[in-house]
Structures are given as structure tokens and as C-alpha cells.
Amino acid sequence: MPRPEDFAALYALLDEPVVEGDCGLYCAPHNEGGIPFCCDPRHAVPTVYREEWAFLVQRSEMWRPWLAETPEETRRLWKETPRYQLPVVCQGIAACARERPYRSLVCRSFPFFPYFDRPGTFLGLTYYWQYEDRCWVISHLDRVRPAFREAFVRTYERIFALYPQERETFRYQSMLMRRVFGRRHREIPLLHRDGGYYWVRPRDGRLRPAQPQEFPKHGVYAVIENLPFPDDPP
Ligand code: SF4
Ligand code: SF4
Secondary structure: OOOOOHHHHHHHHOOOOOOOOOOHHHHHHHOOOOOOHHHOOOOOOOEEEHHHHHHHHHHOOOEEEOOOOOHHHHHHHHHHOOOOEEEEEEOOHHHHHHOHHHOOHHHHHOOEEEEEOOOOOEEEEEEOHHHOOOOOHHHHHHHOOHHHHHHHHHHHHHHHHHOOHHHHHHHHHHHHHHHHHHHOOOOEEEEEOOOOEEEEOOOOOOEEEOOHHHOOOOHHHHHHHOOOOOOOOO
16 A cells, blocks of 8 residues: 655655756747746646655645636546546746655656556556657657666556556556557657667557667757757757
């Protein structure tokens, strides 16, 4: 049974930056209001585990339950959220800079989720494809730090021990991604837990080795790649 105190250890496990530097500086200029997309509730509403919520509210005033502009919208999102989690909103990036230790697991993991193959093995990391056009990291998978990848795998192994139902959640999410990418005739980029890079063929889940530089850029980052001005982000 998970306890609020378990989140101290989980936060310590997943305390690695995704890339060198602050990727928010690269995506924020492309979002109205200059906020990183994953910190803007118009684009992404984080969820926390109920025990994580209990851990956070004892230590920080950073988070509050998420309420939409209309009761109907609030009810809809709460209904879509698994019963063992709740949708939340933080006090913004200034508060986050002051209270870094209280970023949620979702904040620390974004834009990645654990990828499961068809038989149900946790193979590594892939990303929430809905953010392909906005998230700078998704367009720069070759920049993901090995230490982050390792920490992510260790953290999610621990989460699956605490919340066994999460294996099914992410297995379903992986199946959904195979279905979506299959329809688009695309392969799925995988940062494998063995340290390698692969393409996953959606039809049968077959892995094909990849070079990290092969992974495509999307949205505005694809445009920028073809317009190399000197002050573009590295
Ligand atoms: S994870 Fe993606 S969306 Fe979030 S700050 Fe980094 S680049 Fe922006
Ligand atoms: S806590 Fe920080 S990283 Fe998480 S959504 Fe808020 S501003 Fe973004």
C-alpha cells in the first residue's frame, strides 16, 4: 500500500534534468504568454497520486486541485482521471523556481511515459505524442540525458511496485500509440532501457535500431531546423 512518505524517495530517484539546461527556455517563446507548454494548464493539466497529494500538501502550498472555468468541464476531467489520482494545478513558474523539490512526478517525467510491448514488458521511454508540435524535447530526443533515462526506469519500476494497476494504464497507452502511429504509417521512437535507440513498428511491435539523430523534428522546431539563424536555441 503506497504511503505519502514513499514520495520523498520517488522524488529523490527522479531528480535528474531531462536534458542539459532548461528546455523550458526553448519551448516557452513559442507559447502565447511565454510559459513552457507543460506548465500551462491550457495545454497540460498534471495529475498526482492521492498519496503524492498528501505528501505535497504537508510540505508546500504550491498545488491546488484543478478546477475548470465551468463545472461541466471540471466534472469531465475529474471523471477521466483514475480514482487513485487527482488533477492539479501549480502556482506557476515563479513558485516552481522557489519550490523545485515539490515538482510532481508528472512534471519530472514529462514528456515521457513508460513504453510497454504487446506481451507487457516495460521496454523504455516514449513520449506523449499529442505534444509533438509543441515540446522541444520531443524534437530533440538525442539530447535526453542517459542519467535521466536510467532514473526514469528506476522510478517507474518502483511506481509499478507501489501501484501495480499503473502497468495496465501504460500498457494501454502504449497500445494506443501503436494504433495511432500505425494509422499514420509511422514508427515509434523508443529510448530503450538498455541505453539504445530504436524504432518500434506498430503493426507487430518489432524493434529496429535507430540513430538518435534520425528522430524527426516537429512543428515549429522542424521549421527552425531549416532556417538556421545564429541565435536559435542550441
Ligand atoms: S518538457 Fe517540453 S514542454 Fe516541457 S518545458 Fe521542456 S520542452 Fe517545454
Ligand atoms: S510545478 Fe513547475 S514544472 Fe510542474 S507544472 Fe508547475 S511550473 Fe511546470
